Amino acid sequence: MTTFVPDTALAALVVAVEGPVLEPTDPGYAEEVSGFNAAYLPSPAVVVGATRPADVAAAVRHAAATGRRVSVQATGHGLLGDLNGTVLVSTRRMTGLSVDPAARTARVEAGVRWREVIDAAAPYGLAPLNGSASSVGVVGYTTGGGLGPMARRYGFAADHVTALTIVTADGEIRDVDAQCDPDLFWAVRGGKANFGIVTSIEFALMPVTRFHGGGIFFPGGSAPAVLHAWREWAPTLPEDATTSVALLALPPDPNLPPPLQGRFVAHLRFTHLGSAESGAALLAPMRSAAEPILDLVGEMPYPAIDAVHMDPTAPMPVWDRGTALAALPAGAVDAILDEAGPDSSSPLVLVELRLLGGAIARRPEVPNAVSGRDAAFSVYCLGVPAGPDAAVQVPARAASLVDALAPWTAGGGLVNLLGQASAGRVGALWSDDDRARLLEIGRRHDPSGMFGTNVVIG
Ligand SMILES: Cc1cc2nc3c(=O)[nH]c(=O)nc-3n(C[C@H](O)[C@H](O)[C@H](O)COP(=O)(O)OP(=O)(O)OC[C@H]3O[C@@H](n4cnc5c(N)ncnc54)[C@H](O)[C@@H]3O)c2cc1C
CATH class of the missing domain: 3.30.465.10 (Uridine Diphospho-n-acetylenolpyruvylglucosamine Reductase; domain 3)
Structure with missing residues (x-):
């Protein structure tokens, strides 16, 4: 159903807002609504390029007056493709x-x-x-x-x-x-x-000025050894250490280190807030789990923190889904390897396990609504839905992975790592x-x- 919006309402919005106010036919609209996730180009009815709180307030009042919903976007990293028909507030100019x-x-x-x-x-x-x-x-x-x-x-x-x-x-x-x-x-x-x-x-x-950490890349063939070693090792770590491990189907990207280009790998991530010696001692069991392709762990200044996960930085098409686990026994690791391991023909390009616990599990002094605090592990998977086959296969394999892990599911989960979610699954995150x-x-x-x-x- 198309909402009728009188020209005067839009004209009043344009006057009230310092930044641009763009409709779908205006130059600059596509650029304003696009973000990190290139799988979707959202189509809000109007996008307000806010420069200050008063612009945001004007956009919200305009939406109320015209019977539209409001959405918000800063970078498009969390875009879920449901901004259509909304008044979208683009906050990228609010950089104070x-x-x-x-x-x-x-x-x-x-x-x-x-x-x-x-x-x-x-x-x-x-x-x-x-x-x-x-x-x-x-x-x-x-x-x-x-x-x-x-x-x-x-x-x-x-x-x-x-x-x-x-x-x-x-x-x-x-x-x-x-x-x-x-x-x-x-x-x-x-x-x-x-x-x-x-x-x-x-x-x-x-x-925090420095950390001891980074990533260790193992060949795909070692993924079973690495994942099984990680599930036994990770829960023994002190709170000063945070870790995750991912199965990654890396693209033939010339920006990646040459031995990683186009390879299926197991990627161990590690951050330790302590000396290099104690960090190395903690890491020893994982370093001996298999022969690495690349060991990039070392002492680094905090601004080098992106080196731990080495996430992609350029916009890309993404379809993602997550869940949380109460435990990670050998059967759960085997289920992950069956669905997404090196011999699985999985269309997923990333399956990531993050160790939770430590301070994550403690309620803060001023309580908040964060979900997933009591889970032991977070699982997050991602595929590239480029082309009609992948657009079907990626969500199907993600669902199959989540189903296979159902016996170990935790009661809640992390809203940021839930991915493409139905309303029912979002609601189920909280008690x-x-x-x-x-x-x-x-x-x-x-x-x-x-x-x-x-x-x-x-
Ligand atoms: C490469 C990558 C790495 C990530 N790593 C992590 C991680 O390590 N840990 C983690 O917890 N999450 C992680 N995420 C998930 C990320 O935190 C969420 O997707 C987050 O919502 C992105 O926020 P954004 O503003 O960058 O994205 P946007 O797409 O611009 O916004 C996403 C959503 O955030 C909310 N939002 C944005 N701005 C406002 C606002 N001004 N007021 C109210 N709500 C607002 C809205 O719900 C909006 O739809 C990662 C995502 C990506 C793509």
């Missing part, structure tokens, strides 16, 4: 960033990516709780919890948020923290974009009590469901 070295905090606007925070904090000997790729947006990542390479030591990024500013469905710009609207503060830290559009966020920085609280807060702040476009809780 300040670091308070004495308070060990940073405050950033909604369009800032982790790379900018890492580089601004490093001169003060501080580091943020970014994720595996510093090109991901701070706000989208943090509102979904945010599980990074120091997570077992410090917990989720959302656990360290101290204040935020958000535009709610009534078009008001609200400053929210543990004292001022604690319910909304609880919900936004873990409940994603269901409660409004965050225009800026303040969070603690950690006193009954937390889901009921999220829905009640959502109804109070957004009675008509304007924001329920990206992640629908119930």
Whole structure:
């Protein structure tokens, strides 16, 4: 159904907003709506290139007045392809960033990516709780919890948020923290974009200058030995160490180190906040699990943190799905190898296991709505849905993998690593009590469901 929007409403929006306001036929529209995930080009009814909180408020009021839903995009790393027909607020121009070295905090606007925070904090000997790729947006990542390479030591990024500013469905710009609207503060830290559009966020920085870590690449034929060794080794690690392991079908990309180009590999990732000697001692059992192709683990300055996961940085088509496990016995590893191992003909290009536990499992001082805290492992898989066959085979194999792991599934999961989700699966991430609280807060702040476009809780 097409919504009739009078020209005067759009004209008023154009006057109210400092940034561009673009409809599908306008030059610059396709560029404005495109992001990291090249599998989908969303088609919002109008995109508002916000430059300040007042622009975001004007976009929300316009959506309310014209009966449209609101969506938000910073980088397109979390695009789920359901922005169609919405008023899309593009936050990429909102790049304000300040670091308070004495308070060990940073405050950033909604369009800032982790790379900018890492580089601004490093001169003060501080580091943020970014994720595996510093090109991901701070706000989208943090509102979904945010599980990074120091997570077992410090917990989720959302656990360290101290204040935020958000535009709610009534078009008001609200400053929210543990004292001022604690319910909304609880919900936004873990409940994603269901409660409004965050225009800026303040969070603690950690006193980290260096880490011992990186990746070790093993040949695909060693994947069974590596995965079985990892499942026994990883849970023995202290909280100072965070690890994941991935089965990767690497492309013949000339930017990759030559021995990795076009290869199927098992990729061990490791971050240790301690001396190189103690890190090497911790890693010894994995180094002897199989003969590596490349061992890139060493001591590094924190800004080199992308070297741990070596995630792709250029836009690419992505179809992804995740789940969480309560345990990883040998049978679960065998199931992963059957579905996605070197002899499986799997169309998935990545299957990743992350060790949880440590600080991840502890509730923060100011509780929040982060899901998946009690799980022991996160599983995330990804395929490239290019071409009609892959568009069918990738989701089918991802579903088959998740089904094969069903005997070990944890009660919840991580919203950031859930991938292409149906509403039912999103809702199932939270306990009954937390889901009921999220829905009640959502109804109070957004009675008509304007924001329920990206992640629908119930
Ligand atoms: C290469 C890659 C690596 C990743 N690594 C990790 C990782 O290590 N750990 C982890 O936890 N996640 C990880 N993710 C998932 C990522 O954190 C989520 O997809 C996140 O939502 C991306 O946020 P974005 O702003 O960059 O993306 P966008 O696509 O711009 O936004 C995604 C969603 O975030 C929410 N959002 C964005 N801006 C706002 C706002 N201003 N107010 C309210 N909600 C907002 C909305 O729901 C939006 O749909 C990774 C994703 C990719 C593609």
